[in-house]
Amino acid sequence: MIEVVRPGPLATVQDLGRPGRAHLGVPRSGAADERAFRLANRLVGNPEDAAGVELTFGGAALRFHGRAWIAVTGAPVPLRIDGRAYGTHAPCHVAAGAEVDFGTPSSGLRSYLAVRGGVVVDAVLGSRSTDLLSGLGPAPLSPGVRLPIGSSEGLADISVDLAPAPAIPETPILRILPGPRDDWFTDDAMATLTSTPYEVSPDSNRVGVRLDGPPLVRARDGELGSEGMVTGSLQVPPSGLPIIFLADHPTTGGYPVVAVLASASVAEAAQLRPGQRLRFRS
C-alpha cells in the first residue's frame, strides 16, 4: 500500500490506456511518455502494462506501508528514500514505512514510478489510467489517497541494475511526417515549421502541448469535416499555432493536422516543459 503524502503539481495513475475505443469518443490516455513508463516497469520485473504513477514536475512524497521494489524513469528527478539519495533508472528497495520523496527534475517534465506488482486501483474500461480530458479513471492523486500494490507472484526477476537514461536535450528536435492535411497550408508554412524554433506555452497539459511561434498560414479557407486524430498530431486551430496532441487528446477534431510526430518523437514531446524551445525536422 502506498499512501500519498503530497502529489506535487500533478500526479496520476497511468498504464497503457484504453486503445480500441476511439470510435466511441474514448481517448487512448495512458502514460504520456510511454517509452519511459515501459522501462520503469521492466526495471522492477513487471509486465510493461502494469499501472504506475506519472509525476508532473516531481514534488511528490509517498509513504510505503509495506516493503517494495520501485524504479523511477523519465524526467531525471532527485530521489530520496527516508532521506537517503538514490539514482533514477535503477530498481530501488523501499523498506516498510519508508517515505519516498521526489525533488524537481533537472530536465524534462514527467517522471514515472513503477512498483513491483503494479498499482491495482479499480480499472475503468480495461485501464487504470486517469484521463484528464474525459474524466475516466481515478481522480488525480491527492494527499491521503491510498494505492494498493498488486502481487509480485510469477513476475520476472529483477535482473538489471541500471538502465541508460536517455539525455533530454535543451532544445529537442522532433521529427515530423507531413500530412495528412499539409495541403491545407502554404508551402511556406512547412518551411516555417521546420526552420523556426517554437516555444512551449504554459497552458500545455496531457491533452496537448500548445506552442508559441510563427503562425502557419493556410492555403485554403473553409472547414474540414471532423476526422479521427492520432497521438502526435500537430493540429492547427485558426490561430495558426500548432498543438501537439498527447495521450489524452480528443478522438476527433475539425482543425487540419499539418503533420504528425514520428512515433519515436512522441516521448520527447511528453517531456517538453513550459517555456522550453523546440524544433521540428521532416
Add this chain to the structure above:
Amino acid sequence: MRVLRAGDAALLVETGDLATAHRLNAALRDTPLPGVVDVVPGEQTVLVVADASADLDRLAARLPRLPLPGDAEGDADPVEIPVVYDGADLDEVADLTGLSRDELVRRHSAASYTVAYLGFSPGFGYLSGLDPALHVARRESPRTAVPAGSVAIAGPYAAVYPSRSPGGWRLLGHSGLRLWDVSRDPPSLLRPGTRVRFVAKERP
C-alpha cells in the same frame, strides 16, 4: 478512395461521404485486419490506427480494395430516445428559426437520424439528419456545465450529452435514457452508423 498517411502508425482513408465511411468502418469491424488497433470514422474519412507490428504500405494498398457491405446498419431498428422538450434554449431557437415551439419540437422529433461519428466526450454522438430549418449556430458563450441527458442541436447536428460537461449547443430538452455507462459493454449506446429517433414525452 484516397489513403493518406497520419504519421508512421496510422492511415486516414478519404471515403468521399459519410455512408461510405460507415460501410468501411463496418467492414473493418466485421473482419478485423491484423495489427489494427483503432478504427475511427469521421464525416468523410476513416482513421485506421495500427500498432508497431503492422506493415502500413500493405495496409494502405489493401484498404481501398476491401469488399464493403451494402448498408452499414442493415435493417437494425433505430434507437428510440425519449425526450421531454423543456430545454432552456427552446424560445431562443424558436426566435432564430422563426418557427413556433410546437413546430420546432415536431420537426426535431419527426426526423430520422444517423450517428455520423463520436467525439467531444465519450459516448457523444454527432447525429446527422437534422431538419435544415433547425440548423442554428452554437451559443456565443458556452455553458460551463450542461447536465447529462441534455438534448441539443448545433449547426447541422443533433446530440444528447452523455455526461455532464461544458457545452455550447442549444438545449431543446432532456432524456432519461443513459447513453453512456462504463459498467456496460459496450459503454456507449451509440456508435458510428447507429440510427436514432427522438420520441416526444410529456413532462413527468
